[in-house]
Amino acid sequence: xxxxxxxxxxxxxxxxxxxxxxxxxxxxxxxxxxxxxxxxxxxxxxxxxxxxxxxxxxxxxxxxxxxxxxxxxxxxxxxxxxxxxxxxxxxxxxxxxxxxxxxxxxxxxxxxxxxxxxxxxxxxxxxxxxxxxxxxxxxxxxxxxxxxxxxxxxxxxxxxxxxxxxxxxxxxxxxxxxxxxxxxxxxxxxxxxxxxxxxxxxxxxxxxxx
Numbered sequence: 001x002x003x004x005x006x007x008x009x010x011x012x013x014x015x016x017x018x019x020x021x022x023x024x025x026x027x028x029x030x031x032x033x034x035x036x037x038x039x040x041x042x043x044x045x046x047x048x049x050x051x052x053x054x055x056x057x058x059x060x061x062x063x064x065x066x067x068x069x070x071x072x073x074x075x076x077x078x079x080x081x082x083x084x085x086x087x088x089x090x091x092x093x094x095x096x097x098x099x100x101x102x103x104x105x106x107x108x109x110x111x112x113x114x115x116x117x118x119x120x121x122x123x124x125x126x127x128x129x130x131x132x133x134x135x136x137x138x139x140x141x142x143x144x145x146x147x148x149x150x151x152x153x154x155x156x157x158x159x160x161x162x163x164x165x166x167x168x169x170x171x172x173x174x175x176x177x178x179x180x181x182x183x184x185x186x187x188x189x190x191x192x193x194x195x196x197x198x199x200x201x202x203x204x205x206x207x208x209x210x
Contacts, residue, residue, distance in 0.1 A: 008160060011035070011128055011173045018171055019128065023135040030168035031055055033145055036070070037126040038099045038182045038199060039154050041142040042167065043070075047113065055141060058166045061148040068101055068120045068182075070140045072133035077121055080139065082107045087209060088187050094208045096123035097130065099182040099199035118188055128173070144181070154179045 011018040022043075025032050029051055031044040042058065044051035046069055056063045071077050074093055081104040083089050092102065101122040111117050122142070124130065133140060144152035145159050153159045156172045164170060183198035183205065192209065194202040 007168075008164070008170045008172065011171050015128070015131075019131045019135055021169070022132050022171060025168055026132075026136050026138075026140065031058070032169040032171060033159060033163060033167050034128065034132070034171040035126065035173055036129055036142060037097070037124040038180060039152050040145045040156070040159055040172075041070075042145055044141050046139050046141045051141070055143060058163075059143065059146065059148050066116060066118075066120065068122060068142045070122055070124050070129055070133060070142045072130060072137075073097075073123060076133075076137075077104075077123065080106060080110045081119065081121060083187070085187075085190055088192075091192075091209045095205065097125040098123070099125065099180070100205060101182040101184045103184065103186045103188055103195065105188055120184060122182055128171070152181070 009018050009021065022032060022034060026043070026045055029045065029048050031042060031051055031054055033040055034043050042055055044055060046052060046067065052067070053063055055067070056065070071080070074096055077092070083092070083104055099122070101120050103118055103120045106117060106119050145163060146152040153162065160170055180199045181196065183200050183202060184195040185202070185205065186193040186195050192206070
């Protein structure tokens with residue numbers, strides 16, 4: 001699948017080639033829009049400062065504001081995060097993959113690299129995301145497709161019209177993304193705290209916590 005700037009890629013036409021192209025863009029320091037298990041996201045390499053700055057400028061938000069990371073599985077999360085409490089470990093193993101994002105402490109190595117102490121992480125329940133995450137073997141930025149202060153775009157036609165000039169590619173599918181954001185929970189202390197109610201109710205999630 002040949003790459004060209006502002007290309008729109010229907011992942012349903014050639015799923016595997018779309019994954020490979022997205023991986024190539026990731027490693028080339030590009031940014032792209034892609035389907036997730038919640039709403040469409042803007043993605044790129046979180047360890048590439050130029051990528052992070054570019055996404056921040058696109059959204060019109062302060063560069064100090066953090067982005068969600070997507071990771072392929074629980075074991076990969078543990079390569080970057082420092083999860084202290086045993087019940088939190090068991091909780092995450094039970095619920096993921098799912099549209100549930102958790103704020104956790106980073107391990108010292110990762111915290112030093114990106115110069116922040118915590119991160120919001122999710123293992124997404126989406127075939128394209130999981131295949132891509134396995135292909136890149138690294139975290140992927142996931143932030144809603146919108147300008148700061150404006151509601152996220154969830155309609156692919158609107159996304160193409162309004163954002164195609166700002167990104168290097170747009171990946172989409174017929175039934176790829178839902179229109180509900182993820183639930184966000186803060187797990188940096190022992191008692192989980194609800195940050196944002198989303199696709200799954202907080203009270204339902206607490207039933208999985210030992």
